[in-house]
Amino acid sequence: MIDRYLLRYFLAVIDQGNFSKAAAACNVSQPTLSVGIVKLETALGRTLFNRTNRRVALTEAGVRLAEHARKIEVEFALAERAIQGTSAVTTLRLGVLASIPPDWIARFLIAAAPARPAHRVELVEGRERDLAEQLGRGRIDVALTILRADDDRLPRERLFTEGYALAVSTDHPLASRGVIAASELADNPMIVRRSCELLAETSRFFTARGVRPSFLARTHDETRALDYVRAGLGVTVMPDGYRAPGIARPRLADFEFTRDIGLIYAAHADRHGEQPILRILKASIDGFLHAA
DSSP: OOOHHHHHHHHHHHHHSSHHHHHHHTTSOHHHHHHHHHHHHHHHTSOOEEEOSSOEEEOHHHHHHHHHHHHHHHHHHHHHHHHHTOOOOEEEEEEEETTSOHHHHHHHHHHHGGGTTTEEEEEEEEOHHHHHHHHHTTSOSEEEEEOOTTOOSSOEEEEEEEEEEEEEETTSTTTTOSEEOGGGGTTOOEEEETTOTTHHHHHHHHHHTTOOOOEEEEESOHHHHHHHHHTTSOBEEEETTOOOTTEEOOEETTOOOEEEEEEEEOTTOOOTTOOHHHHHHHHHHHHHHHHO
C-alpha cells in the first residue's frame, strides 16, 4: 500500500520542479522528502525521476503515476471536505500561450471572479514548447495554446482559427489601407515580438520579397509591443485577436498563415464534469470572437 504522504511528496516535486522547493512546500526537510521518494520508488519497483544537477524529469513510469496520483489526491481532498462538512474547492491549473491577447485573459478572470474561491484558477504563462512540457510532466491540467495537426498525443479541443495581420499606429500613413504589400514597408522599422510563434516564418516572408527592415525594439511583452506601435516606433505582425485603441490592423498581402487555438488536456485531467472555470473560459473566448 502506498501512503498518501508519499504521493504528496511525488506531486510536490513535479509541481515545484526540484527537491528543495518541494520539501519547503511540504514543510519537511529535503533529506526527508528524498527518502520518501526513494521509498515510493522502492515500493513500485520503478524509477520515477531522472535526476540531474539542474533539474528533475519524470520517467515514463513517473508520467503514468502522475496521472493517477492527481486523481487520488483530488479524491482524498473531496473525502476530507465531505466529512468535515466544508465546501469542496477545485483548482484548475491553466497554461496560457504567451501570444494570447492579454486583455482576453484579464476579461476571463473578471468573468470568473464570482466563481471564486470555491473554484480557483492558477495561471502558468509560457511559450508553446514550455506548455507542452508542463502538460507532459503533469504540472498543469490544461493549456490554452496552439493545436498542431501532427501532434495529437493528448486530448484536445479546438476553439477557433485565426490569421495574422499588421499592427500599425492609426497615425501611420498606410493605416487607412485594408491591405498593404510587404514592399510598401521597406522603409518602416519593425517591432520584434519575441513570443511570436511565426518569428522565423515572418522574417523569411519579408526577406523573400527583398524587404530587410531595421528593428528598433524587441520584446516578450505583447502589451509593450502594442505601446511601441501606438507611439509610432515601428510596425509589427500579430494574430488577428489583438485590438487596441490607436492601433490599426490592415492585412499583409500574401501573408496566409493561420493558427488553430484550443485546449490541450494533460493525461491526468478529467474532461468529464468539466470545471466551472473552464466553462467560463470558453464562454469568454466565444464572446471575444463574436465581438470582433
